[in-house]
Amino acid sequence: MGAQGSKILTQKREFSDESCSQMTKIDENPHESPTVTADRAAALTLSLDVQTALRSHLPSVAEHAVAAIIVEVPVYAAARSFMVDNIEAAVQMALGSFLTLAARSGDASTPLRPAQRGSYELGRGEARSGRSVDALLAAYRVGARVSWRQLSAVAVEAGMDASQLAQFAELVFAYIDELSAASVAGHADELETSERLQRQHRDRLALELLRGASEEVLLRRLDRARWEKPSTITALLTRETELHGIRGLVDPRSLVLAEDLPDVTAEENTAALLVPDLSPGARTKLLRAIGTRPVVVGPTRPWLLTAGSYRRALRAHRLLRDAGSGAQAAYDTERHLADLVRAADPEALADLRRMALAPLDDLTEVAREKLEETLRLWLLHRGRREAVAEALFVHQQTVRYRVGQLRDLFGDDLDDPDVVRDLVIALG
Structure with a gap:
């Protein structure tokens, strides 16, 4: 974008920090000159003939600017008729405010405030419509180029000299820079607001999903969050x-x-x-x-x-x-x-262990621990003494002896499928 683009981005950052409050400040301080545009306007004096000529050509300038935007900026090429009318109205408002700004003596900031506010809202609207900030800046560049070409021709024909024309050019592009910055700030604020609301809706959706809300509630949350149903x-x-x-x-x-x-x-x-x-x-x-x-x-x-x-x-x-x-x-x-x-149920597991392993209650702690571990591995290895001995790091005869002790304690219950199931769970 070059020098002009750099200025726009710099001003965009200034607007984005507190752009909404900036609009309020402009309204609350009507005698404060907020930008260099007002200073440039105060330094320019337009004759009545030039003012009259420029104002009479406003509708034509706006029409040509919009036509160029529609042709040169792809996203606007398919614009519907009501969009074209809205764009043309915005351009006419901006140009009208500009001529009011250029023709004033004294406080030049007053006509700038509604133009800034309108540009800020334009940026928000473009964001809501899904158009990018690049498209918005491209529209500004095309509109500025076409408007300057026509306005400068009209001004020269009405008697503006070269010195004034240079000042006029500086004012035109300073004005466009500030409107661009306001629009970019509005666009950024709208995206930030939309993203924040979307995050809030998605957080709410996530919470309802975790709570096990009804299908009706979840579908409503899904729609508000703009989240594709999985x-x-x-x-x-x-x-x-x-x-x-x-x-x-x-x-x-x-x-x-x-x-x-x-x-x-x-x-x-x-x-x-x-x-x-x-x-x-x-x-x-x-x-x-x-x-x-x-x-x-x-x-x-x-x-x-x-x-x-x-x-x-x-x-x-x-x-x-x-x-x-x-x-x-x-x-x-x-x-x-x-x-x-x-x-899942610690108390039930504790009760199961107490009942299933009751035959071991009279043993010493050391003996009970050895037989519990032997019984667990014997059940898991389905009675294969070699595998049990390997897991316990003992001789197979030791396993045979311990299993004999277990059979003495449990008796025929070790052949009962229900008892075996309970023991496997208890010793898991």
Whole structure:
């Protein structure tokens, strides 16, 4: 964009910091000259003949500027008739304010304020319409070029001399710079506002998914969040401090919630990611990519049942925490289902252990520990003494002796499938 573009971007940054409050300041301080444009206007004196000639040509200048914009800026090429009318009205307003600015004596800032405000709102409108700031600046450049060409020709024909023409040119492009900066600021503010609202809606959607809200509520949240409905969702839990690194590994569409997680306190430092449509192959790759990062990966569930994936991931998170280890690497709940089942009801598990292992109650602590471990491995290895001996680092005869003790204690119950099931769970 060259020097003019640099000026526009500099002024854009100035506007973007507090552009809305800047509009308020302009209204509240009518005698304050806010820009160099007003200074340039105050230094220029236009004769009545020049003013009359310029104003009479405004409709024609606006029409030619809009026609050039429609042709030269691709995004406006398919503009509908009402859009063309809106653009032409905006151009006429800007040019009218400019001529008022150029013709005034004394305070030149007054006609500039509504033009700035109008340009700011124009930028917001363009952002809402989905048009980029590049298209907006291109329209300004084309409009400025066409308008200057016609206005300068009219001014010279009406008697403006070369010295005044130079001042007139400086005023034209300073004016365009300031309107461009206001529009860019409006565009940026609208995008920021829209993005902030979208983030809020998506946070709300994520929270409702984790809570297990009704389909009606979730569909309404989905629409407000402008989030494409997935087939499935997989819940991931990690520490908030790890969130940034994990987000880069998952689908960019993933929802993120780092506050107000259901059944989680702020002290737990936990964040959730809801990953859409995670296929089995993608899940494997994700677990590999997570590596040593502390992440718990829940099961993949239909999107309306996201809460189920979250609850299981949360149970796994709590299981690891209660074990005193926490997630030190990717923890796939699908590979630890037995552990999660056993941990689902700690009191029931304790009662099962007490009843199933009651025959060992009269043993010493050391003897009980040895027989429990032998019984666990004997059940898991389906009675193969060689495998049990290898796992225990003892002789096969030692295994034979201990199994004999167990049969004396349990009797025929070791051949009862229900008892064997209970023992496997109890000793898991």
